[in-house]
Amino acid sequence: MSIYLYFLFISLLVLIIFKKLLPSKRKLPPGPTxxxxxxxxxxxxxxLHSTLHKLSLEHGPVMLLRFGVVPMVVFSSKETAKEALKTHDLETCNRPKLVGNGLFTHNFKDIGFTHMIKINTYAIGRDPKCWTKAEEFIPERFSDTSINFKGQHFELLPFGAGRRSCPGMALGMANLELGLLNLLYFFDWSLPNGMAIEDIDMxxxxxxxxxxxxxxxxVPTLHHW
Incomplete structure (x- = not known):
């Protein structure tokens, strides 16, 4: 049994060395080894989003990772997100024909599965080039700005953009706004036991x-009408 393990280890080592020595035919983004x-x-x-943000600070806004043998390209800036979702959207919205996807989509005739491309909105939201005091929670920053969430401004992409945008954006916003407005309209809200806003664990x-x-x-307090 030990001979087989030794042979397997040597084979993997030789494979890694040859892969490092042979020039790659594709120009791939940088990334961690x-x-x-x-x-x-x-x-x-x-x-995941926090880990990808930390890795992008070391390896750049366009980064290549491998989840097992599956490559994944991570975009972590406003400019690279625009390149992926708008300028080169045709190249980033195609369908890799995997066996599992074919079974679930009736031989790729139903829902489309795309390449593993990650737009790291967490990193974009903390980019000082896009936001003033990016690490601070300042909701008022959206009051007097033309930036919206509909995929036209790449500083803010909660629903994606282009061909990779979420088709349920309108329904999701309607459900969120309806529920939130009802809670705010019928109740006053306060923190329990004299708790201050600064005490909230984020x-x-x-x-x-x-x-x-x-x-x-x-703590909700019902309005008296």
């Missing part, structure tokens, strides 16, 4: 679905 088989999975922490938790680490607690 990965490991055989798993790629860069060992470098991804609990909060830490995050989760993996793909991000939520507050400590749930926000508010």
């Amino acid at each position: 990965g490991l055989p088989i798993i790629g860069n999975l060992h470098q991804i922490g609990g909060l 830490d995050e938790a989760g993996d793909l679905n991000i939520a507050k680490k400590v749930p926000l607690e508010l």
Whole structure:
């Protein structure tokens, strides 16, 4: 058994050396060095968007990662997001024909699966070139500006842009606004037990679905009409 493991180790080592020595036919973006088989999975922490932001500060706004053997290009700036979603949108919206996707889409005749391209809106939202005091929570910054969330301004892309924009944007905004307006219209809201705004914990938790680490607690007071 040890002979087979030794042979496998030597084979992987030779494969890595040849891959490093042979010139690549494709001009790929820079990125962190990965490991055989798993790629860069060992470098991804609990909060994906935060990890990608930290890696982009080291490797640049266009970065190549490998999740296993699957390559993923990460765009982390307003300018590169515009290039990917608007200027070169035809190249970034095609469908890789994977076996699993073909089974789920009736041989690619239904929903389209695209290449793994990640627009890191978390990093764009913390770019000092786009926002003043980018690390601070200042909702008033959107009051007197023409920037909106509909995909025309690449500083703010909650629903994406171009061919990669979310088709449910209008429905999502209607549901959000209706629910929020009802809560604000019928109730007054306050923090419990004399808690101050500065005491609110804004830490995050989760993996793909991000939520507050400590749930926000508010006390509603019904309006008297």
